[in-house]
Amino acid sequence: MRLLDQALVRRAAPVRSLLVLDAILGAASAGLVLVQAVLIARIVALGFSGASLDDVAFDLVLLALAFAGRSVLTWGFEVAGRRAASTVLSELRLELVERRLRSQPLATDGAETGEIAATAVQGVEGLEAYFARYLPQVVLAVIVPVAVLGLVVAIDPISAALMLITLPLVPVFMWLIGRYTEERTRERWLALRLLSTHFLDVVRGLPTLRAFNRGRQQAAALDEIGERYRRTTIGTLRVAFLSGAVLELAATLGVALVAVTAGVRLVEGGLGFQAGLTVLVLAPELYLPMRQLAAQFHASADGVAVAERMLELVDEELPSRPEPNLIAPSAMSATVRFEAVSFAYPSRPGLVLDGLDLELYPDETVALVGPSGSGKTTVGSLLLRFIDPVGGRISVGGLDLADCRADFWREQIAWVPQRPTIFRGTIADNIRLGDRGATERSVRDAAVLAGADRFVQALPLGYETLVGDGGRPLSAGESRRIALARAFVRDAPLVILDEPTADLDRTSAAVVAESVERLRAGRMVLLIAHRPELVEHADRIVILADGKGRAAITDEVL
């Protein structure tokens, strides 16, 4: 993290007005700091020369008011900073989601999704300290020292010169932070996360450890790893904390220097008492905002490190293509052709598909079989236009699919993925994803056809049962049936079924197979499978191997 990270500061653009407000509040606060110093010095000086309480009463009231004013300004400062932060964070979150939804959703590997979700949440939270505290503090760290120095110059130029001598220590500290601490903080954070993941790994693997009688030894290992980590970390901290110490030294030495010099000059009559006191009270205020800046910097550095991955995602250039405007013909009557289609994932070497030819005719079920990793799911993603071929083309009724509008095309497709997502909401809501306007009746009918009705009816709340995060957990077979019901309710001419019976026991698999049989009637179906049970429902079988397809007969697969 740099002192002012361009990418981060740019993010704060929408809340510029709040940052300006922060600056105004900060400036007002700085003004009151000056007033306070002058008043304290004046009261002490009056008391020194024997004034009574009545003589200073007015100044005391003013001093109290100055503090009260600063107190309100501090409050406003905090509120404005947090308000700015919450706006920035909210925009970041939404932008990230929007990009994921709008860009090709499956262009990355499925496994990454969870990681991205985690970075999105933690990463965004990690930035709060940066926007709420650090950025506003930058403003203060500039305004306050300038104001203080300005007043000191007016009162006593010699003290101002002394303060200016100590100030170069500050850039030294900045340099220390920028060069050294940064990397170390990052390393430390990574090591800490590694330790935390290791602990999670051990706790997750507890049943396995115990089954092999290796459970007890781990405590000692954890202890040892922790101790080793502590020793290396303390080593880095010894150096890392130096930057803070240097700044603190600049502050205290500055105060001491000003005090001693002012004292000697007072004796010699070169300086007035009240002026000396004012300068003394002001001296710590010169350094305080910078010390706080350092503290905020450290507090937000960890968060910024967490956010890095997320910012990469948000700042990633999306391939910009003009939105095609053709409308694909209906899959009810048009043939879908994969013509020498090749595809490669950017994250993986080699081609997944390498010159695949495949035809899907209306009202025909094609089973696509092949070993795991042969690219079956990729064919589905291409058909859904989550990804586009890197070579060859996919045509619908002779029209290149890449020239057709994706949203209209997808309206013709019902997709049952391998691991369907169950969204938070009722079962009925989840089925309605297939068709938002579906009536209660058609939701039920779809569930019956998908073989889901029986288990749903057995639930106390039936279709109103809450599922998804925090709701009733669904088994793999139940989720699959809900996803099938989505496909039924969607009533689309093209259906893509991705391993609908994988990991199901025989009874559930049989129920799903039956409903697949019902679903395929009158539709174009791409059935992705590596298990034979379903293949008998297909009109035609294509074996996918080495990135190419070849026709096969049922017996060969079974």
Place this chain on the structure above:
Amino acid sequence: MTATIRRLMLITDVRRTRLALAALLGVLTILFGVGLMATAGFLISRAAEHPAVLSLSAAIVGVRFFGLARPLARYLERLASHDVALRSLGRARAQVYEAVEPLAPVQLEDTRRGDLLSRFVGDVDSLQNLYLRGLEPPLVALIAGAASVALAAIFLPAAGVVLAAGLFLGGIVVPLAAASVSRRTSVRYAEARGALTSELVETLAGSAELAAFGLERDRLRTMRRADSTLVRISRRAAFADGLGDALRLLVTGVTVVVVLAVSVQAHAEGRLDRVLIALLGLLALAAFEAVQPLSEAVRELQATLAAGRRILDLTDRVPRIVDPVEPLAAPQSPVTIELEDVRARYGPGERPALDGFSLRLDPGRRVVLLGPSGAGKTTVVKLLLRFLDPERGRVTFDGQDLRCYRQEDVRSMIAVAGQDAHLFSASIRDNLKLARPEANDEELARALGAARILSWVQSLPDGLDTLVGEEGRELSGGQRQRIVLARALLTDAPVLVLDEPTAHLDPPTAKKLVADVFSAARGRTILLITHRPEGVDLADEVVVLRERA
């Protein structure tokens, strides 16, 4: 609350001398700061009386000393307190682990769901803040505050009283009041954040389906709504959080004003040397540094205590499976294992996971246990490993109840290759050696060969040292299963239990795998648990477990 703190201190287990040292350095940091301002104020006041410069030398030395000593004290304090935090983190992990280890897996079942396990790990991590951010600041504030008050009282008792009252208000009343104001919003904030988080995770995880169904816009709209709720609440929270700092500043100001007032008054009445007015005023101003971190400390303490309570809930569980007081000698191989009319359930009030089930495993026999998911197949494994005791019937080794043996002796008789077997984020070698730490590379190769994955491992650039990634994510489902299998084959256990070893494999591969295992395990007893047909033809006996209504 103090009881919880005390128990958490035991878990983090840091020596008192270290705590005392860190606190002492913290106190010195504050007091040197107070000393610097007070002496400087005195120095300037005394100088204004135009004495000989020499007579100021004591004050000058004092100012310089405090100016140098304070950064040093602060530096050492930060090192000492971070050292304490790191120590407590290491200890906490080890101690919590020791407490939950005997509970796994059955009594920890409820924590394995969803994110609870990572929350648990996060909770343990947060214990490092207990001392650093939660306990040290109040302790330091108390001692440094008391010392400042005492110092002020020496010069002018009334000033001491005023400062004491101010520090009490600013250090105790204000932080507690601010905490109670912000508690309600912070609870609601946490709820709103949780809701948005799950929405976010769900949207990202299901982004492909949302796109396929054309629901991106809808989804963005609901996200925007959840987000604006969170933003609204966080603004309210900022309002409450800022209150603490604002009030503390106000109290500081009022205290300084009153201290100045009583000092001026005392001097006017001849009770106070005039050079002490500045000293007292500046001392009061500097003393408030002690209470500055307390609002934050209250918040931190609340969060850490909540995490700590969740941890204590787990560590307080009494292990249900314990070794007998006088265990039998370890069972000898070969062994006959029997489940006799067993009923088992995971918790009181829950449905029995298995009821009236019997099974006999004679030495060298190959038994296939067939049944749909949910019929209790995995419960059989847990009973065999004594992760669970039957509530009726018994499990025996050569006619002796399992409960008469030491748990480790029971488990060393059985090697499990289960569908939920864990691969640790380490090398293939480390994962295999878990089964037999003393195994050499030749033995590892033999086990990998028997699991039919040796040539693949050898083809990897790093061979046995290849890292498998978190939960074996770098491997395919089939590769994972084979490594798990090799690990089980590496043990000397006379009984091999295979729990759905072919779950993620295509049929030809699955068939080959099962055949391989049966031939590799020659001589050992095999229990193959599956819902699929592979292996049935190779078995001596097939037992069917029916789904209970």
